[in-house]
Amino acid sequence: MSEPQIVLEAKGITKQFPGVLASDNVNFDLRKGEIHALLGENGAGKSTLMNLIYGLHRPDKGEIIVNGKQLDVQSPNDSIAAGIGMVHQHFMLIPVFTVAENVMLGDEVTKRGALDRVTVAEKITEISKQYGLDVDPNALVGPLPVGIQQRVEIVKTLYRNAEIVILDEPTAVLTPQEAEDLFRIMRDLTARGVSIIFITHKLKEVLAVADRITVMRAGRVINTVKPSETDSAQLANMMVGRQVILTVDKKDHEAHEDILKVEGLSVRDQRNLETVHNVSFTVRGGEVLGIAGVQGNGQTELSEALTGLRHPTSGKVTIDGNDLTGKSPRVITEAGLAHIPEDRQRHGLVLSYSVADNMVLCDYYHAPFSSRGVIQPKALDENSRKLINAFDVRTPSPFVNAGKLSGGNQQKVIVARELSRSNVKLVVANQPTRGLDVGSIEYIHSEIIKMRDRGVAVLLISAELDEIMALSDRIAVMYRGQIVAVVDAKKTTREQLGLWMAGAHVETV
Amino acid sequence: MQSEKQSNSLSRKILQAISDASLVPFLAILTAVVLGGIIIAFVGGNPFLAYRGLIEGSFGSTKALSETAVWATPYIFAGLAVALAFKGGLFNIGAEGQLAVGAVSSALIGYALPEWLGFSLPTIIHLPLAIIAGMLMGGIWAGIVGWLKAYTGGHEVINTIMMNYIALNTTSFLLNGVMKDRSPTNVIARTPLIDESARMPAIFEGLRVHWGFVLALFVAFFIWWLLNKTTLGFEIRTVGLNPDAAQYAGINVKRTIILTMVLSGMLAGLAGSIEVTGLNYRHELGFSIGYGFDAIAIALLGKSHPLGIVLSAFLFAAMRNGATRMQFLTQMPVDLISMIQALILLFVAADAIIRYIYRIKAKGERVVLTRGWGG
Ligand SMILES: Nc1ncnc2c1ncn2[C@@H]1O[C@H](COP(=O)(O)OP(=O)(O)OP(=O)(O)O)[C@@H](O)[C@H]1O
Numbered sequence: 072m073s074e075p076q077i078v079l080e081a082k083g084i085t086k087q088f089p090g091v092l093a094s095d096n097v098n099f100d101l102r103k104g105e106i107h108a109l110l111g112e113n114g115a116g117k118s119t120l121m122n123l124i125y126g127l128h129r130p131d132k133g134e135i136i137v138n139g140k141q142l143d144v145q146s147p148n149d150s151i152a153a154g155i156g157m158v159h160q161h162f163m164l165i166p167v168f169t170v171a172e173n174v175m176l177g178d179e180v181t182k183r184g185a186l187d188r189v190t191v192a193e194k195i196t197e198i199s200k201q202y203g204l205d206v207d208p209n210a211l212v213g214p215l216p217v218g219i220q221q222r223v224e225i226v227k228t229l230y231r232n233a234e235i236v237i238l239d240e241p242t243a244v245l246t247p248q249e250a251e252d253l254f255r256i257m258r259d260l261t262a263r264g265v266s267i268i269f270i271t272h273k274l275k276e277v278l279a280v281a282d283r284i285t286v287m288r289a290g291r292v293i294n295t296v297k298p299s300e301t302d303s304a305q306l307a308n309m310m311v312g313r314q315v316i317l318t319v320d321k322k323d324h325e326a327h328e329d330i331l332k333v334e335g336l337s338v339r340d341q342r343n344l345e346t347v348h349n350v351s352f353t354v355r356g357g358e359v360l361g362i363a364g365v366q367g368n369g370q371t372e373l374s375e376a377l378t379g380l381r382h383p384t385s386g387k388v389t390i391d392g393n394d395l396t397g398k399s400p401r402v403i404t405e406a407g408l409a410h411i412p413e414d415r416q417r418h419g420l421v422l423s424y425s426v427a428d429n430m431v432l433c434d435y436y437h438a439p440f441s442s443r444g445v446i447q448p449k450a451l452d453e454n455s456r457k458l459i460n461a462f463d464v465r466t467p468s469p470f471v472n473a474g475k476l477s478g479g480n481q482q483k484v485i486v487a488r489e490l491s492r493s494n495v496k497l498v499v500a501n502q503p504t505r506g507l508d509v510g511s512i513e514y515i516h517s518e519i520i521k522m523r524d525r526g527v528a529v530l531l532i533s534a535e536l537d538e539i540m541a542l543s544d545r546i547a548v549m550y551r552g553q554i555v556a557v558v559d560a561k562k563t564t565r566e567q568l569g570l571w572m573a574g575a576h577v578e579t580v
Numbered sequence: 581m582q583s584e585k586q587s588n589s590l591s592r593k594i595l596q597a598i599s600d601a602s603l604v605p606f607l608a609i610l611t612a613v614v615l616g617g618i619i620i621a622f623v624g625g626n627p628f629l630a631y632r633g634l635i636e637g638s639f640g641s642t643k644a645l646s647e648t649a650v651w652a653t654p655y656i657f658a659g660l661a662v663a664l665a666f667k668g669g670l671f672n673i674g675a676e677g678q679l680a681v682g683a684v685s686s687a688l689i690g691y692a693l694p695e696w697l698g699f700s701l702p703t704i705i706h707l708p709l710a711i712i713a714g715m716l717m718g719g720i721w722a723g724i725v726g727w728l729k730a731y732t733g734g735h736e737v738i739n740t741i742m743m744n745y746i747a748l749n750t751t752s753f754l755l756n757g758v759m760k761d762r763s764p765t766n767v768i769a770r771t772p773l774i775d776e777s778a779r780m781p782a783i784f785e786g787l788r789v790h791w792g793f794v795l796a797l798f799v800a801f802f803i804w805w806l807l808n809k810t811t812l813g814f815e816i817r818t819v820g821l822n823p824d825a826a827q828y829a830g831i832n833v834k835r836t837i838i839l840t841m842v843l844s845g846m847l848a849g850l851a852g853s854i855e856v857t858g859l860n861y862r863h864e865l866g867f868s869i870g871y872g873f874d875a876i877a878i879a880l881l882g883k884s885h886p887l888g889i890v891l892s893a894f895l896f897a898a899m900r901n902g903a904t905r906m907q908f909l910t911q912m913p914v915d916l917i918s919m920i921q922a923l924i925l926l927f928v929a930a931d932a933i934i935r936y937i938y939r940i941k942a943k944g945e946r947v948v949l950t951r952g953w954g955g
């Protein structure tokens with residue numbers, strides 16, 4: 072075969088949501104055994120296009136052709152039957168079920184009326200071996216790390232004999248190591264003739280693994296290119312429609328007095344294991360302290376203890392001289408904290424509230440948003456319009472439920488709310504740009520630097536070493552619940568940080 | 581921005597939202613009524629006559645209307661109680677018990693307070709005291725469950741059921757003992773009549789509908805306002821929808837849970853108080869059997885929206901009230917009404933059936949599964 076066969080073709084797909092044309096006459100094709108990356112700003116319509124192909128929504132116009140046959144998708148059952156599998160931006164697993172139960176869900180195998188877990192487990196093991204996807208069929212899904220949960224999702228699609236696999240932002244939650252594993256799995260899959268649609272915001276990944284790249288903007292396909300014919304800057308330009316500065320431009324910092332002081336802090340997680348041991352550090356006004364580290368080394372518990380979501384077992388936290396150890400989130404917020412939480416849908420938003428309500432989630436109770444216990448809708452409205460404009464949140468109106476926004480725009484709602492609060496002295500930003508497009512990252516980075524230049528102390532926790540390197544003035548490395556090194560950001564290298572993150576011993580700093 | 585275009589159609593959107601919200605309950609009622617009709621025909625009755633009887637009996641005359649309103653009053657209060665708890669993410673199955681302790685307390689204040697004080701009280705003082713006593717007792721009763729939930733994690737469903745048993749048995753103990761009506765002719769477990777000064781005046785001469793009904797409508801409006809326009813309502817709803825986000829937002833989740841239960845219990849207690857002060861003028865064992873449980877159905881059918889609750893309380897009241905007339909016209913047993921009510925509830929609760937029958941698409945709301953990260 073000279074020209075690879077086209078396994079999936081979408082022609083003229085159009086989908087109108089209330090207030091947004093999410094898909095505007097889109098043409099898209101996928102060849103056998105290729106990795107086709109889909110790039111685009113937050114809200115460009117990537118997830119929507121995939122949902123249309125997968126049958127979660129029905130297109131207003133257009134047709135989908137799979138292996139030469141027109142596909143009439145009424146529901147995901149039809150697309151699954153046609154060999155399409157999808158791993159969603161939010162996983163769709165049931166936490167209290169085992170891996171095997173989750174995999175067979177919707178396609179249960181029974182023996183004499185009872186679920187036949189053994190046969191399913193065998194088949195899962197077989198798939199695991201074949202594609203190097205290591206999972207234990209009998210493990211409960213809830214406690215599994217996200218990287219493994221994602222594998223379960225992939226196994227689920229393969230179990231249903233998918234030949235076309237859609238991965239919607241699979242790497243956003245993964246550690247770099249887990250991402251490398253995923254890329255290896257993806258290459259194994261394509262080598263066996265599976266075709267993959269891969270959505271991501273990370274240009275490096277796209278250039279590294281994709282065979283072809285399609286860029287979308289505002290519901291339209293802008294272009295399809297080969298990685299060898301393009302580079303990051305050009306891709307960013309196509310996505311956003313303007314020049315994007317991929318490096319952060321910042322002045323030298325002038326550090327002021329200490330704002331956040333953490334002394335001997337120890338924290339236990341919900342399994343009552345101590346995941347933060349005797350940690351001490353300070354963040355001064357006007358500087359960004361980045362906390363680098365492989366996810367799961369205590370960063371989550373550390374930031375929860377600092378922000379009042381979790382009681383530390385010992386130690387002391389002060390903000391601008393006020394002892395706030397173990398105080399409630401309300402007290403800490405009033406003392407000057409702005410907190411961008413790690414899990415946006417769990418802590419940061421109430422999905423069924425409007426954008427306007429979510430933008431006052433922490434401030435609803437004081438003026439101007441309420442007066443004598445009564446909410447002032449006008450103030451909420453004005454506030455949301457102002458923030459929607461300032462932070463370029465793509466939403467048809469302030470009254471739309473936050474859950475209807477694209478993933479990246481949900482994040483922008485939180486960032487806008489937190490960074491716009493007056494009296495902020497300390498920003499704790501945990502994965503602030505997870506799932507954001509390059510344009511939005513550029514914007515949020517510049518906002519964080521602006522806060523810093525105004526004399527605010529910033530504690531940045533991020534799994535992205537690039538982000539840590541770009542924003543931080545000083546970098547602390549966290550390993551197994553301890554801060555193993557604190558260094559001047561200008562005097563270190565990725566390699567050195569990588570070693571520390573992997574547990575290499577540090578003599579002196 | 582596109583806001584101008586949006587706001588033009590705002591009123592249309594609101595109408596759309598209302599009809600979206602009430603479509604399933606409406607179709608559930610319709611389906612239950614049709615099915616009920618088929619069953620009536622099947623057992624040899626005339627469904628048209630039966631439903632005519634039902635409508636005549638509930639809305640056909642001033643007296644029928646008045647009686648329907650009388651039935652609807654406790655239904656509205658108790659329905660609001662359950663709905664408020666739902667909004668706060670809590671399932672209050674204990675409205676029945678809260679209602680009973682509320683009724684007993686109101687009755688006690690109603691007949692015994694002047695005696696204790698040694699002088700009589702004017703209505704303007706005595707009546708509010710009696711009502712407040714019932715509300716407080718209902719609030720405390722439910723508040724205990726809220727406290728257990730907040731501080732020990734004890735599930736409110738189990739605990740409200742337990743508290744129901746305690747309430748109903750304590751009531752029975754009191755009504756057979758210290759609070760029993762001592763008049764020589766009385767053999768049943770009931771309190772003495774409350775004083776005239778603790779009774780709610782009738783609205784119209786000769787009809788039983790009392791000011792408690794007007795109060796119920798007012799309270800329904802108040803609860804809507806509380807939930808949607810106040811910071812307390814914002815807190816209750818946030819805790820109900822996403823307790824983690826509520827904690828993040830600085831809301832005191834434990835306090836809000838207790839407060840929600842107390843408010844819910846106060847509404848249920850109010851249902852009991854109003855029955856005593858507005859209608860029966862005493863508490864009698866067994867007078868209220870089922871209000872607290874019907875309230876769950878009413879809250880579900882009304883989608884926990886105060887307006888929806890007023891409407892479904894009316895529906896349930898009309899069915900209860902019209903049943904006698906229906907029985908008279910068709911000789912169908914009154915139990916048939918319970919069956920139709922059960923069918924309505926079944927269809928509302930399992931709305932997938934209704935969506936399937938009428939091919940309504942669920943509005944993009946899927947089951948909550950694990951969230952990878954919220955993208
Ligand atoms: N169910 C829905 N109802 C209304 N609007 C929706 C719905 N789903 C998506 N949209 C809108 O459609 C547009 C495209 O959203 P989509 O989720 O496809 O973006 P995306 O490209 O996946 O963005 P991201 O990178 O942030 O995930 C957005 O403006 C979004 O608000």
Ligand SMILES: [Mg+2]
Pocket residue numbers: 117118119160239477478955
């Ligand atoms: Mg998306």
